[in-house]
C-alpha cells in the first residue's frame with residue numbers, strides 16, 4: 128500500500144459520521160426468525176464444532192468428513208477433510224428425492240417479456256442433460272469450462288452441469304470484452320466455452336458469440352469446443368468442428384445422469400476479479416466449505432423458508448454475488464427464486480417492482496447503486512406496485528449510505544422489512560459481516576457484526592486493533608469455510624496479496640471502523656481498486672488500457688465519489704508528443720477502454736493534461752488527482768517532484784467545466 132492511500136486521508140475521516148438510529152425487528156418477524164442470538168455464543172464456545180454441525184445439517188455428504196479444518200499449512204486451508212459430496216446433487220436431486228420436485232426453482236423473466244419456470248425436477252433433468260453433453264465433449268474432473276452467457280437459465284444450468292462432473296467453471300461477465308475473455312480463457316486453461324448468440328439488453332438484442340469468435344481468433348487458447356445457446360436468434364458464424372448448438376447437443380442427451388462424489392476440496396470455480404495490478408486474479412473456490420457457508424447464510428442472514436419464500440438476487444451470474452446467491456446458496460437450500468435477464472428500466476422504470484408484485488417476492492437482494500438510482504427516479508414508481516409480499520431486504524457491493532438504507536426500508540420495505548447490509552468479497556465466497564435479522568436491531572449504513580463462526584477485526588498500520596470510532600483496516604483473523612483457496616496458478620501472489628500485509632491475518636483491502644456499540648462501518652477500499660456500481664475495477668488495469676492506445680503517452684486513473692454509482696472512473700491522460708487533442712479524442716479513448724476491458728470500465732470523464740503529479744521516486748500521487756476529480760481543495764503536494772503540476776491540472780480541469 129502506498130503511503131498516499133493511508134487511512135489518515137481526509138476522505139476516509141469525512142465518512143466517520145455518527146448514526147444513532149436502530150430498528151428492532153417486529154415481534155412477528157422475530158418470532159419466526161431462523162437465527163437467534165444464541166448462535167454467536169455457540170460459535171464462540173466451539174468454532175470448528177459449530178461449522179461441523181452446520182456442514183452436517185445443511186449439506187448431504189456421500190462420505191462424512193473426518194476433520195473440520197486443516198490449517199497446518201497456512202494460508203492454504205482445507206475444510207471438511209475427507210468429506211465427499213456432489214455439489215449439483217445438493218442443489219438439485221436431493222430436493223426432488225425429498226418430495227419437492229414440483230417446487231419452482233427458477234422463475235425466469237426475459238427482458239422482452241418472455242417467461243419460463245423450471246421446477247426442481249425439471250432443472251435436475253436439464254442439468255443432467257447438460258452434464259451428459261459436456262461429458263460427451265470430454266469434460267470431466269480436473270477440467271475448466273468458460274461460461275460467457277446472458278442472464279438466462281442456461282447460465283445456472285451450465286454451472287451446475289460442470290459441478291456435477293467435478294469440472295471447474297469460470298464465468299466471464301457478458302459485459303466484458305473479447306480481450307478480457309481471451310486472457311481469462313488462457314489463464315484458466317479452459318477447454319470448452321459455453322456462450323449464446325446474445326441476450327437482450329435495453330430492449331435490443333446484444334450479441335455475445337462474435338466476442339467469443341474474436342477471443343479465440345487471437346490464438347493460443349486451449350479451447351476445443353464452443354457450445355452456443357440460441358437466445359436472440361440473430362445470425363452467428365459457426366465454425367465447423369468447433370462450434371455446436373446447445374439445442375443439438377443437449378436436447379438429445381438422456382435426462383438422467385449418475386453423479387459421483389468428489390472431495391470437499393475439489394475445485395468448484397475460478398472467478399476473476401480486479402486486483403491492484405493490471406492482471407486480474409483468478410480466485411479459486413472449492414466445494415464443501417463454499418457450499419456450507421452459503422447455505423448457512425441463506426438460512427440465517429436471509430432467513431430463508433424454502434417452502435414459502437420467493438427469493439430474488441438482482442446480481443448477474445458473472446459476479447460472485449450471482450454465483451453464491453443465485454446459483455449455489457439458494458439452490459443448496461431448495462429455494463424458489465427469480466432470474467431476470469435485463470435492466471431495471473426496460474421497458475419502464477418500474478420493471479423490478481412489477482416483477483416483485485407478479486411473483487410475490489419475499490426476499491430482495493440488491494446493490495446500493497441500484498437503490499440510489501431508484502431513489503432518483505422517485506418514490507411514485509415503486510408506489511404503483513404491490514410490494515406487500517416483501518419481508519426482508521438485503522444490500523451488497525459497496526457501503527450503503529444511511530439515506531439509501533432508510534429509503535430502502537421505508538419505500539420498498541414499508542417500514543416493516545428488516546434491511547441486512549452484507550459485507551463480503553469474491554475472495555470470501557459468502558457473507559462475512561451482516562446483521563442476523565430477527566435476532567438483533569438493524570442500523571442504517573452499518574454491516575454491524577461478523578456472522579457466527581467468523582472472526583474479524585479492525586486494525587491499525589501495525590496490525591493492532593483500533594479503538595472505537597477510529598478508522599483502520601478490516602482483517603479476518605481466522606480461516607472460514609468459504610474462503611478462497613488461492614489465486615489460480617499463482618500461490619505466491621495469493622500470499623503476497625492477502626497474507627503479507629499483517630501477520631496471520633487476511634487483509635481485505637477495505638477501510639473500516641467500529642462505532643460506539645462495536646458495530647462495523649465500511650469506509651471503502653484502501654488500495655487501487657475502485658468500486659463502480661458495485662463492480663470492482665482496478666485503476667492500473669484501466670491505465671494500461673488507456674496507454675495501449677497509440678495516442679496516449681501516460682495515464683492516471685482515480686475513482687471519484689459519484690452520487691449514483693458510488694465511484695466513477697476519472698482519467699487523466701497525457702497525449703504523445705506531436706498528437707493534438709481533437710473533438711473526438713476523449714470519446715475515442717473511452718471507446719478504446721470499452722473494447723479493451725468492457726463498457727463498465729469506460730471512464731466517465733477524461734481530462735487531457737500536460738503533466739501528472741509524481742513523487743520524486745516517480746509514483747503518481749493519485750490522491751491529489753482524486754481531490755481535483757472530486758472538486759476539493761488539493762491536499763498536501765509537498766512531496767511532488769514539481770509542485771506546480773497540480774496548479775496547471777486544476778486550472779485546466781476548471782477551464783473544461
Ligand code: 6R9
Pocket residue numbers: 400446447448522523524525526527548549550551552553554574635636637649651652658661662663
Ligand atoms: C460481494 C462483492 C468486494 C468489495 C469489498 C468492499 C465492497 C461489498 C459491501 C462492500 C461495504 C458492503 N463491498 N459489499 N463495502 N459494504 N456491504 O461485492 O464482491 O465484487 O469482490 O467486491 O466490495 O470494498 O472489498 P466483490
